[in-house]
Amino acid sequence: MSEDLSNVPKPDELMRIDHKPPRKGWMDVPVDFKPGTYSYTAKAKNLKILGMPNPREWSPTDEDWKLPENWEEIVREGFKDRLDKYRSFQLFMDICVRCGACADKCHFFIGSGDPKNMPVLRAELMRSVYRKEFTTSGKIFGKLAGARELTVDVIKEWFYYFYQCTECRRCSVFCPYGIDTAEITMMGRELLHLLGCGINWAMEPVANCFRTGNHLGIQPHGFKDTLEFFADDIEDLTGIKINVPLNKKGAEILFVVPSGDYFGDPGTYTCMGYMMLFHELGLNYTWSTYASEGGNFGLFTSHEMIKRLNAKIYAEAKRLGVKWILGGECGHMWRVMHQYMDTMNGPADFLEVPTSPITGTRFENAKSTKMVHITEFTSDLMKHNKLRLDPGRNDNLIVTYHDSCNPARAMGLIEEPRYVIRNVCNHFHEMPENTIKEQTFCCGGGAGLGNDENMEMRLRGGFPRGNAVRYVQEKYGVNRLACVCAIDRATLVPVCDYWAPGVAVTGVHEMVANALLMKGEKERTTNLRGEPLPGKEEVEDE
Amino acid sequence: MILETYPPDASSFLKQEKNQFANPVGNTILQEIEDIYEELLHGRDSEKLSDFLDRIIKIRAIQDFSPAQAVAFIFHLKNAVREELGGEIRNDQLFEELLEFEHRIDKLALIAFNTYMKCREKVYEIRVAEVKNRVFSLLKRADMIGEISEQELDIREENIDSVV
Structure with missing residues (x-):
């Protein structure tokens, strides 16, 4: 109703005042x-x-x-x-x-x-x-x-x-x-x-990280067990026994992931994806039980805390004597690596400029931090045809990609994940332009807010993302939302469940591993999640 | 009217921004309320209505509204019709039609109540699922759960077969 009329309210207009919040x-x-x-x-x-x-x-x-x-x-x-x-x-x-x-x-x-x-x-x-x-x-x-x-x-x-x-x-x-x-x-x-x-959802991970090295307080033997458990699952799927290099001195590469990747589904499938990829490449790398957390909730706490928690990564790289560092699919971790690590805990002059041992590519962009994002690494492999892939194995997936806020806006990682996805999936559809890339909408649960007690607020904040997902779901039949962030992999699950039911969340390297043809593998009938591969549905039913 | 239930600074944005991705709340409400009105006018089935309602109520069920405030917009329709068509209704003695139409709105309010509850239940379901998943992973990690595996089932069946 127009503003002028409000000076002379009619009876029914007065009635309506109830519904309006007070000015x-x-x-x-x-x-x-x-x-x-x-x-x-x-x-x-x-x-x-x-x-x-x-x-x-x-x-x-x-x-x-x-x-x-x-x-x-x-x-x-x-x-x-x-x-x-x-x-x-x-x-x-x-x-x-x-x-x-x-x-x-x-x-x-x-x-x-x-x-x-x-x-x-x-x-x-x-x-x-x-x-x-x-x-x-x-x-x-x-x-x-x-x-x-x-x-x-x-x-x-x-x-x-x-x-x-x-x-x-x-x-x-x-x-x-x-x-x-x-x-x-x-x-x-x-x-x-x-x-x-x-808030506790931020401070408990910080306290755990400070004490045990990762957000969840998983101790070294627990970390080892978990990775070996994944190796067993991979063997069941592919028939290939995978080594888990742990705290290996003299390895060429230190690999750091967010703990969400080895703790909760669906991140665990992405973690298995990394392991399968590295095995296939014969990469000389190592996990660390000390630097067992790429995420850094110090970012959501204070500058001092970012520095304290981040320091272990360079310290461990030095102790193990690696040449450079590779990082997994995490969101805010990359804001810390890209924008703070070098000035806070660098210079890492004991490391070398990262160079892919497979393709020889020198990652000049990481000249200073000495740390490369896994999708930069993998897209480079694909560009040089170093991987044998069967994207048809992902044909049951109709995929869209959610740009995780920090990789997209804090380090400009836009094309690499898309390049990887296009190489391993035949069905990929973008969400509308004003909801992706630099303009991507947050999952609504980052920065320590992804706890269950805050669910309504998360669903409010997740609506713009969920709305765009529903759009591509209705238009193209999208059933999988890919992302490169462990927080996303946890928080987008409820967002999709509420706003676009039927869309599941996946990491990029989960799909890479599904498409990866490994030397000496047995015939696979399911993907990492145990879902039947396209064309293998009957085999599963028997 | 529905958009005015939001704080003034927000309602002008909700009304003005026409891009459905930049302003999903405003656009969903405007689109769906139009559909609802169409369906109501034609007195069609409640299933379609329930779909349209679902899209609006899903939003309002998780926003800063009490349950009554979240679904009260249904009754705004009565105000809208009386306001817009009040003269005609009086002149043409259309009171019976008005009653019939308002009866449909009342039925709509009941559907809205169901929809609202469904949304709230969904929120709690999601919350519980999240906590359950976390606890389950922890127990599994602590080796406190021994799940029955497919493999185990196969072996058992084989054993039974061999006995028989």
Whole structure:
């Protein structure tokens, strides 16, 4: 209804007011923690082992969050410290012109309709405090200058919305100034951590990783058992006995994957895929029980934590005396490797520029980090015809590809996974252009938010992705969503189950292994999942 | 009207952005409500209606609405018809037709209730499945579950055959 008429409301218009949310300024709308829309808080034991402040048991729904007594001072000083330390943060606090380009680009905003999920407003949650505390205009004019007091409610709001951002950086693609909302969220989370306000789904992996080397706390013997268990499964499928090189000194390549790949289905099939590929190539590589985690939830915690958790990878490469490092299908791991590892824990001058022992290709792009993405490695093999493949074995799959946020936006990995998929699948269909590549939509569960208690929020955030998947499902009969991220492989399962039922999630190297013709293999009747291969359905039924 | 149940800053976006992938919420609602209205006018079967409703309610079932708010949009249809056609209905004495039409809307509301519950059950089902998978992997890893394998079954059958 038009705005003019609202001045003279008719009776039925008055009735309608019930359905509309009240018109209030965003500063006056307090946060309401409803089940399904927030993550449980970090357990005290996890903060204690990391030496992080204010460990305690508490819940966001509690009236009293048991903040430290001088919490205002802590936030103020932490804020100032970060403004001094990070020029980008200072810049992002000052330069936004509110053009609105980012406003409708966030998957959480698109899926929820909550204005505070517009990236501009998410940043404004901090900027308003910045103005009040650190700018003259804000100190004098207060609300008129977009400034506000730092209160407990503000902290609650930060907790709610900075843990409602998956740091996917889609909004940054559209910002004419290049403001990186993920970095603002990171700063917000760092300040919250100073008060002991973190979430357990992020902090437990961090604590485990710090203590046992991987997110799930799997110990070396457990890791060994798991990989050997996969080798047995591979032998059942192909008749080929595969070696599992573990902590092998003098190996040429150290291979690092996210622990999700060897822990949960469907990531495990991708893990078996790597193993089969390396066996077929006769690659001189090794797994490590120390660097048994490529993922780094430090990225969702603080800069110091990224560095602490990442350090083991170069340390292990040095200890084992490898020449270079190869990394598996993981999302945020690659943001860390590509953008932080070198400056934080490098230079890795004890390593060589990665060179494929099979094709001789020198990966100049990884000259500095010495770490290559598995799809770069495999697409290079395919380009040089080094693999014998039968894509027909994947003919039961009609595939689309979800660009995982970090590989796509943080390292520009766009074409390599597609090249690999096209070589191993005959049926591949892209989702609409504004939902893939640099503009890809997040799964809704990254950055530590992929826990089950946060399911409703995940499904809201996952809707733009799910909507595009459903489109290709209806148009082309797509039944498999491929991706190169362990978090995706876990979180896209519910997203598809809810928004596009019937579409399963797969890693790229699972499909590679299915298509891979291995020397001396027996006739395969099923793929890695035990689904009958096309044309072998009857064999299975017998 | 449905889009106005969202906060004002959001509803203008939901109304204006016409790309179905950039604005799946707004576009789904507009598209499906049109289909629903068509079906209602023709008094057609409830199965199709339920499909159309499903697409809208699936969205609202996981958004920030109470159950009543999530499905209340059905009744907006009554307002819309009365508002748009109120004059004609009075002039042409179409009260019986109006009653019949509103009766269909009431039936629609019941279907909406079913659909809403189905969506919520699905959310919980997904949650449970996720937790179950995690626990199962853990138990398997800890060697605490000995699953009956296909191979084992084959051996057993062979044994039985040889006995018989």
